[in-house]
Amino acid sequence: ERYYSVRMRAARNGTYEGDGKHISGGELLSTYNNIKQAVNALLDKALTHSRGNPDFMQIQFEAITEPIECIPPLTIKTHEVESADRGKELSQELLAKAGIQRKVIEKAYRYLEKYSNMRGAMLVDIHSGERVDDRGSKGVRVSRMDWLNDNFEKWAAHYGLPNHSRMKEALILASKVSAYPATVAELCWSDDPEYITGYVASKEMGYQRINKLKEYGDEQGCRIFFVDASREWDRYLYYLEKQPVFIHW
Ligand code: PML
Structure with missing residues (x-):
């Protein structure tokens, strides 16, 4: 089964280039059918963090082509x-x-x-x-x-x-x-x-x-x-x- 790497980064005063105060990050592997759930879990993690509310967030997914090691x-x-x-x-x-x-x-x-x-x-x-x-x-x-x-x-x-x-x-x-x-x-x-x-x-x-x-x-x-x-x-x-x-x- 094909997996996708789903990742999140949230910051305050952040930008795509990466400055600002780090708030939260997260990593998941997901099947295609589960991507919605995975994105939601990461969104939730960042929106409820006690380091504060982010004003910048990036969530991305990418198909994995390499074999997954156990x-x-x-x-x-x-x-x-x-x-x-x-x-x-x-x-x-x-x-x-x-x-x-x-x-x-x-x-x-x-x-x-x-x-x-x-x-x-x-x-x-x-x-x-x-x-x-x-x-x-x-x-x-x-x-x-x-x-x-x-x-x-x-x-x-x-x-x-x-x-x-x-x-x-x-x-x-x-x-x-x-x-x-x-x-x-x-x-x-x-x-x-x-x-x-x-x-x-x-x-x-x-x-x-x-x-x-x-x-x-x-x-x-x-x-x-x-x-x-x-x-x-x-x-x-x-x-x-x-x-x-x-x-x-
Ligand atoms: C983190 O919040 O990212 C680090 C948590 C480290 C400890 C987790 C635990 O074992 O309770």
Whole structure:
């Protein structure tokens, strides 16, 4: 069956060229018959976002011609911490466990102050700690991925997890990204001021949620991929942005 990549981007004071305050983004894969529903789901996501009302939105679809790869979801574990400070500490401990040097972790955290309105991910080299994508505040947007609802619901029921669209989307992205060997680890939390749970993920550790990684009201989000990709940079970017992936349990 033929699938379409359906994507959305919403901003305030945005333009087709991409400036403005990032409000929301979304990615789906849809059959032709479901495009209407997919577009509606993305429209709804952007119109009800707590970062505010967008005044610019783009929703587009495009047929996928490449074969779609199937990837299992990462294992999942939740840590409960009492404060955002403790959550940040724990995220650093987990990143260190994934093999990232302390000074690289600290350097990556400092980039968040420099790039405070990112829409995609920052890619940080695990050897130098330098940011290695050249995408500025756009960052790298992982695209062309989804998890069919029936299969996701079976998975969620099996692990007794809530059918939670935000976690689902994040787990789809983290599972896709960490399946590529050049990804050593990911650090992420939302830019939604009302959502403070984030995660550290890697292929080996799985998806390690941390219930507090920032304070309520904070609109600073984070998505950093720690990468070891010097030799295969173009292929890696192609994988993140173009390789279609279904998560399948
Ligand atoms: C986002 O909002 O895009 C990131 C959410 C990350 C955490 C989701 C979760 O596991 O609850």
